[in-house]
Amino acid sequence: MRQFVNSTDTPAHHLIAPEQYAPDTASLKWLMVKLSTSAKSVMKISHAHAEYVLLHEQFSHRSLSTVTTMSKRNKNSVFEARLYAHEHYLLGDVEGQMIEECLKNKIEDKYLIKELFKRVDDHKKASALHPMPFKIPIFNRGKEFRGVNTSGSEIHTPYSYREGHSCSLGATGSGKSNASSHRVTQLAPVLDGLWIIDVLKKEMRKTAHLLMSLGYQVSFVNAENLTINPLQVPRYKNAKGYALAVSESLTHAFNLPQRAQKLLHITILRLYKSFGILDGGTNFPTLFELFVAIKQVKKSHYQARMSVLDAMEPILEEMGSALSFRHGWDSHELAGTFVYFDFTEVSTVAKSLIINSLLLSEFTSRVAQGLSNVPLQLYACIDEAGSIIDASHPNKSLINNFNIARGGGMSIDVSSTVASIDPTVLSNCNNLQLGCSGARELSAMSREMGLNAEQEDYILHKLQIGTFVEKVSKEWRYPYLVKVPLIQFPENMSSGDEGLGALEHLPVEPTLIPPEFDTSVITVNSSPSDASPPEYSLSEVELRYCKVVVANPTLSSSKLFKIARISSKQALSIRKRLVQEGFLREHSVQNNSRGRSSIVVEALQPALDALAKDRK
CATH class of the missing domain: 1.10.10.10 (Winged helix-like DNA-binding domain superfamily/Winged helix DNA-binding domain)
Incomplete structure (x- = not known):
């Protein structure tokens, strides 16, 4: 028969101080119910369950003399092992939780003690064979495979860990794009929509083809076949409220002074009124008509008006037909689609405008619906986003979206090589990842990840390509090492397979560029000395x-x-x-x-x- 010893609870660490005590019928009944409902799938626990049932059946016919107790030395060793296991999160899986539950409920069994000691010994051996300044975590309770730890064990976390934003930082060639591709392929089965956005290089294009080879339908979008209208009010959102939001968005995207934001706001409201949008209409104005309206308001603030016109003119000339739609793609429809966006061929301001318009429209729609803390539905992966999230860069559009995009079933994943990441981005990310990098990149992440001097030295001199330091804002709050497996991409990637796919069937309404849009009158970067005189009468x-x-x-x-x-x-x-x-x-x-x-x-x-x- 198995040996048992019961003990009483102690406040310290919520563990059990080992004391001699004989098992009672109530304890055995509790164990039978717990094991039969929570651990049937665990083979070893199931065997233990069967023996406990047998013991319960025979318990009334046996005397307490058949129950043996552990020595004081063994009891102390068990208590120390439990402390070590709690400190290093070695009981986080289903079987480990059952071991802890059994010990907490005054039942100590030889098999349980043996399994506890085995876990502790394995962890100590792994730490001794791989001496490094990072603790070895045990993440094995989820379905997302993040990689392997330094002892070779797989790291699994729940999909819910990705409901918060993610940020990956590292030098060129450190494996960031491979890590991003790995995350995307892991999350794809549970997503309603996936936006893969290339900002600088077309490295994520092969990830889109990989998803296609796995059976997912992916739409390919670039600046030429893009169809959006930044002034289109998203579903569920009030037009007046969106006028303020989009005016702030355009101000950040175009790097305009605060006075210009007021001019944009009042002009957009007037356009919405004249187009019937405030009364529920859907004949939305375009950025071209916003440009013309501001150009014709002679009595507005001169510097504010000229700054808006100077900023909008090159973007309207560059984007052209992509912005000439009264009805562009509905963000609500896009949120249920797998899309690869290639914005590598457009200017930085155009990238900021497009990405911010897509994210702002969907974010505000979700906020208007009252969505909060819902399961992950839409994942936006932005590769090489340094030009947008750089703290020294004037465009704060995407950075501002990190504030309002918390919860709501949508998550942003950005990767970058720049060292001066805006603090707003890092403070709103629940998943931080740092690859091979220099001192500047390390300094940007060190404080947020809680790295000590020994860990920083290891990252600078010993961290291998493809291995990352990660930190998550769930359970295990310490930084740990993870090696991300190398993704095998399809060898043949034909551009003939790249099309709009499901986006071809989305309803859109094009419109003509207004004839009043004559940019020859406006001179880019014009100053008050060479511009047309303001309409102002001197007293x-x-x-x-x-x-x-x-x-x-x-x-x-x-x-x-x-x-x-x-x-x-x-x-x-x-x-x-x-x-x-x-x-x-x-x-x-x-x-x-x-x-x-x-x-x-x-x-x-x-x-x-x-x-x-x-x-x-």
Whole structure:
């Protein structure tokens, strides 16, 4: 017969302090129910279950003298082994949980103790044979295969770990694209939609062909066959609310000043009103019509209007027909499709505009539906996204989406070689991965991953290609090493297999580019000195001030108010207003030996024209 010993619970570590105690009928009944409902699929536990049933049947006919107890030394060893197993997460699988449940519920069996010691000994041997400053995790309770740890054991995690965003950082050739391809193929069976986006190189194209060889239908999209309308209100989203969101999105994508965001917002609202969108219409305006509307608003803020026109003009010329749709692809339909996007041939601003439009539309739609903490449905994998998530890059569109895209069944996976990743990206990622890299890349990740000096030294000098340091925000919070297997891609990848696929059947409504879109009037990077005069009428006092400026080109601004016969406060207000409207320009000049600079005001062409008109 198997030997048993029961013990009482102790608060420390929620473990059981070993004490001699004889098993009772209630404990055996609990074990039978627990084993029969939770571990039938575990062969060894099932054998133990059968013996426990037999023991229960015979228990009433046996005396307590048949029950033997462990020595004090063995009991202490069991307790130490449990402490070690808890510290290193060695009981995380189904069988390990049953071992812990049995021990916690005052039942200690030879088989359970033997299995506990075996796990502890195997872990200690693996750590001794592979000395490195990383703990060896035991992740084997999920269906996603992440790779193998340093002891050769497979690492499995639940798909729910990917519901949070992911970020992979490493030098060129470290294996990031292979790791991204591995994640995509692992997650594909449980996804409704998958967006694979190439930003810099076309390395993920072979992953799309691999998915096709596995039986998935993949649509191939590039800048030429793209069909989107950034001003198209997504499903479930209020038009007024989306007008604000899309104005902020365009401001970040085009790197515009804050004043321009207000101009975009009010202009988009007016377009929505004139097109009947606020009343439930679906005849959406396009970016071309937004450009024309802003161009025709002469009384708007001059610098804001010119900055918008200067930023939008090259993008509209570059994207052309891809943006001339009243109805583009519905993001709700795209979210249920496997799509490979090739944006390697367009400018950085165009990449930011397109990617942000796709993500913003779907994010806001999910938020409007009230979706939160739902299972993973859509996975957006963006390879070589350094030009978008770089902290030094002015386009913050995708970075801002990391804030609002938490939960809702959609996850973003970005990989990059840049070292200056925006902190917002890292702080919103539940899965961090670091490959072979230099000191700058290591510094960017070290704090978020909680690396110590010994681990940093190992990464700099010993980390192999294809091996990564990972950290997840679930259960095991320590960084660990994982070797990602090399993906075998199809040898024959014909471009003839690349088409729109399911996207060909999505309803779209093209429109003509408005004839008022005449970019010849707008000069890129134009300044107030060479642009057309703003529509602003100068008052008598402002004209007098301009005359004084023209007559005294080298005089400090602090002396002009006396000549113009106005107060210093009024002169300052006039000067600031005329500079803002493009009539004057300020220069800081060092004109004395005391080290103080003076402001000298220059009259620009619009001011000269206004004075000439006044003389007539």
